[in-house]
Amino acid sequence: MSKNLGVFYTPHELVEFVKLQLEKTIDFSKVNSILEPSAGDGRFIESILKMIPEDKLNIKLIEIDTESCRKLREKFVPKYKNIVVNNDDFLFSKLEKRKYDLIIGNPPYISKSRLEREQITQLRNILTEFDIPHSADKNIWTSFILKCERALSIDGVMTFVLPFDLLQVKFSESIQNFLERNFERIDIYTFQSLVFRAAGQDTVLLVAHKRHKSPGLYIYDVDSITKEKRSNEPLLLTRQACRKSTAKSNGVKWSSLVLSDCDIEFLNSLYTKLSLVDNYLISRPGLVTAANDFFIIDSERLQEFGLQSFSKPVVQKGLYVKNKLVFSKRDYDELIDTGLPGFFLDFNNYTQGTSSQVDEYLAFGEQLGIHNRFKCRNREFWYKVPMVPPGDGFFFKRSSEYPKLLKNESKVYSTDSAYNIFVKLGYDINSVIYSYYNPLTMCFAELFGRYYGGGVLELIPSEFKRLPLPYTSISLQEFESFKKDFDEKSSIVDILDKYGRFILKDALCISDSDIDRILIIYRSLVNRRLNKSITR
Incomplete structure (x- = not known):
């Protein structure tokens, strides 16, 4: 493995899982040509060779590492006359006019900071060619999706193991839109546990069909790579409903689609009734x-x-x-x-x-x-x-159990690990902090933020400012009582349950059953992030 090359060989268990999903959706007797653009040690191709009639084998492997190419040739070329191995950087590969029925693999995860200058230029050239904003140049895998889509046959399928970033970071929105425009059916498998530990981040499986008799965006939340939690009941959004849902979501990311349609619509209906954090606060990095x-x-x-x-x-x-x-x-x-x-x-x-x-x-x-x-x-x-002057409070942009907002009574400075909070005229810091700790605001923190394989949640300034805040004015005595309970809590859920009911009933006039529903959604989002399972 080489971190600089973005090379993390896919675990064999995940390779087998990919093969099983393809067996369910592809008629391999009709597959005549296959491309693996970042072949590594060839384990994806090796896993599906037995499913393809030998007389139809027409496979191209592209690999940037010279030594890996040598091993690929030793493994495949003597046995299979129609397997070609090219030692090339896929960014610069000029694919022939041949179209591929299946493109499969695990593209490299290389951030822009690790790319050579000419690679960055080529990556941006590819983005420009497909009318994708240059903001998508943050990682090299975006170019693999674009180039491979063009190389697919009219009924082709693209299957990639990708970073969870596909679902949650800002620069991926243009890639999501590209996938929706160019594929009739998109299957995305998310994993409740970290299945690709070597890469140091969460991953997803993308299976995208150019044409399909059952179009739509299908989200599968996988309990383990050997047992699907919802194998018979996928979280289904039709292609049209997906676009409608994401457009109405006020920044909710594809990662939220592990929730059901009705849960997303329920949360959004409450979101539109509340003012946002930005209405009450000014925030500045430390x-x-x-x-x-x-x-x-x-x-x-x-x-x-x-x-x-x-x-x-x-x-x-x-x-x-x-x-x-x-x-x-x-x-x-x-x-x-x-x-x-x-x-x-x-x-x-x-x-x-x-x-x-x-x-x-x-x-x-x-x-x-x-x-x-x-x-x-x-x-x-x-x-x-x-x-940067000390604020009335801090909001720490990275968190584990929950994102922290606290009062800066000591008037100390903070680094840029926190946003300094300054309360606007007409409001007070005690009431802002009290109002913040409710399950609805916490749900949207989970939905707006991004998280890493270790479960760390991060919200950038624009995401923090868009959080809904059911502002409730309280007295100093009420705040002191709240503080006592907060300091003695065994879990943040204790606070969200007890005080969140008062806050949300006062701001939204919703029932206890609605609040129970919000708490269940919140627990499922947090447990998903922390790679734990929960029965809903």
Whole structure:
């Protein structure tokens, strides 16, 4: 395996699962030609060879790695005269006029930052050719979908193992639209557990048919790769209903389609009745230091270099605030006492040569090469980090159990791991935080955000601002009671159940059964993200 080449050989169990799905949907007696554009060690082709009559074998394998190509030729060419192996970068491969009945594989997952300049140029050329925005150049697999669609026969099928990003990130929306326009039927298999651990991220199986007697978008949530949880009852959206549903979803992603149509429509009907977070708050990213280990230090290093007069209190990570609702001066002091870094070095008013301690520390930073980092070297003075004032609260953009919004009672600074929250005129931070912790808002955080194989949820600023917020004004006494329960909770669901009922009944006038339904949906989304199963 090579991370730089995006090469992660597909687990044999997943290869077998792919074969089983193809057996259900393809008449292999009519398959005359096959392409695998990133062949690796050839395990996909090897798995389906026995299903194809030998006299119809016409297979092309493309592989960028020279050594892998040599092994592919040794494995297949002596036995099968109609298998051709090309040592080539598929980005630049000029496919002949031949059309393929089946294109199968696991395209490389290579982010733009790991591509050579000429590869990025070629990737963008492909996007332009298919009228896809250049925002889809974030990863190389997008070009495989585009080029392979054009290489399919009129009844062809494209089968790829792809990152879960296909369903959830912004740049994939144009690829989703492309698939809808060019394939009559799309089957997507999501997995409740991490089936491709080597890749370090969640994956999906895409099976796209150019033509099909039963068109539509079919979503299968797979309990395991040997047993489908809903094999006889797929979560079905017709092609038209899919477009209608996603258009009405206010940013809900394809990943939400593991919910039923009626659940999505139910959530959207409530969403349209509420104002959004952006109506009540202004949010700004925290400090972007470009070198947290240098600019954010612990008390031992602070004293070693004598930099106390240049330090400001800071929270570097959401992990450091634990599961607090209010971050107080006492909480900050405890953070420092445990030896965690909590001092931000603000040199904005410093003139070099006026302090030997600071000059010594800056020289230490230059020895480490901090001044050559991209964001540092683009500053007028590399050591002067642009300041962002402390907010009324924090929202941490990455989370595990639930996305955290808490009150910044201590008025400490934060890094860009958090958005600083400033409450607009006419509202108060206590009521905003109280109103935020309800199951409906949490559902949309799960639906709007993206998540990684380890279950970490991330919301970018635009997604946070679009969250629905059933604002409920409360007194200080009510907030203190809420805080006590929050700090003593065994699970966030305890809070969402108890207080969410008051919040949602007050804002939406909905019944307890509706709130129970929202809680069930929320649990299913969280458990899906954390790769646990739940019976609904």
